Amino acid sequence: MTDPSITSWHRFAAASTFLPWAERWLPWLGIATAVLLVGGLTWGLVIAPADYQQGESYRIIFVHVPSAWMSMFVYVAMAVASAVYLTWNIKLADSFAAAAAPLGGWFTFLALTTGSLWGRPMWGAWWVWDARLTSELLLLFLYLGVIGLRASVDEPRRAARAAALLAVFGVINVPIIHYSVIWWNTLHQPPTITKFDQPSMHLSMLLPLLVCAIAFTCYFATAVLLRMRCDLLEKEKERRWLKRIYGDPSVSVETLK
Amino acid sequence: MADWFAMGGYAGFVWPAYLLAVVVLAGNIVSPLRRFQRLRKALLEQPYDQETT
Numbered sequence: 001m002t003d004p005s006i007t008s009w010h011r012f013a014a015a016s017t018f019l020p021w022a023e024r025w026l027p028w029l030g031i032a033t034a035v036l037l038v039g040g041l042t043w044g045l046v047i048a049p050a051d052y053q054q055g056e057s058y059r060i061i062f063v064h065v066p067s068a069w070m071s072m073f074v075y076v077a078m079a080v081a082s083a084v085y086l087t088w089n090i091k092l093a094d095s096f097a098a099a100a101a102p103l104g105g106w107f108t109f110l111a112l113t114t115g116s117l118w119g120r121p122m123w124g125a126w127w128v129w130d131a132r133l134t135s136e137l138l139l140l141f142l143y144l145g146v147i148g149l150r151a152s153v154d155e156p157r158r159a160a161r162a163a164a165l166l167a168v169f170g171v172i173n174v175p176i177i178h179y180s181v182i183w184w185n186t187l188h189q190p191p192t193i194t195k196f197d198q199p200s201m202h203l204s205m206l207l208p209l210l211v212c213a214i215a216f217t218c219y220f221a222t223a224v225l226l227r228m229r230c231d232l233l234e235k236e237k238e239r240r241w242l243k244r245i246y247g248d249p250s251v252s253v254e255t256l257k
Numbered sequence: 258m259a260d261w262f263a264m265g266g267y268a269g270f271v272w273p274a275y276l277l278a279v280v281v282l283a284g285n286i287v288s289p290l291r292r293f294q295r296l297r298k299a300l301l302e303q304p305y306d307q308e309t310t
Binding site: 037041045046050055056057059060063064067102103106109110113114117118120121219222223226227229230233234239242243246247 | 261264265266267270271273274275277278281282285286289290292293296297300301303
């Protein structure tokens with residue numbers, strides 16, 4: 001790792017390559033997010049029919065399920081990025097993991113709270129300690145642990161490693177959440193969409209749900225890039241590359257090796 | 258319209274859920290955007306050749 005050309009490339013990888021790429025994609029991701037989110041939520045709130053059992057209360061599904069899916073998807077992405085960072089020491093992977101953690105935490109929070117608001121009228125309870133809810137709550141604690149570890153360890157590299165290790169070990173919880181409704185007797189309903197035979201949800205409800213899920217995914221991409229951009233702007237030591245990208249394109253970079 | 262807003266009697270559950278979602282989602286866009294504006298301003302105001310290597 002003492003070959004200067006490799007070291008230089010690693011040093012520049014973030015600012016000179018990633019940031020211009022992120023800047024190009026952010027507006028499109030933002031537009032896609034806005035269109036899909038407004039469209040999907042309107043479809044679910046206004047156009048989709050009421051449920052014959054749950055009436056209009058089921059419409060919480062259009063924020064609850066996408067949040068829950070994202071809470072799991074983001075954790076897996078964070079764990080993969082953490083593993084990449086631990087294995088190859090790629091800073092960008094750590095930057096992604098650091099940006100993803102709070103977002104995943106918020107998705108988990110939303111899944112739990114919107115689920116609670118749905119559970120109260122439907123089950124008669126704000127909370128039950130069934131396997132699905134408990135493992136999702138555990139996911140929130142894992143996210144908080146990852147965020148807290150990074151914040152509390154002073155030395156930045158050790159902090160990043162600690163957070164990455166917890167992220168990787170915690171990923172075992174994600175399949176537990178997913179299969180909890182099959183492995184255990186749960187109040188939370190069993191899978192209706194991710195079953196491999198026909199989903200038992202009517203298309204008039206399934207389609208807006210899928211649109212919302214895609215919207216939440218675009219949202220995550222937008223939000224994570226926004227956070228990474230801030231992180232890199234703060235930490236990137238090659239200020240001239242940053243000035244060139246964000247201020248004056250005429251800033252010379254030839255003297256940088 | 259009033260019927261739709263009443264959500265079949267479940268308005269007290271549906272609307273807080275959506276409000277919570279909108280607030281959280283909006284916040285996680287606005288917050289890094291504002292932070293970026295501040296960081297960019299600080300970057301451009303820095304003296305030209307300040308580099309830590």
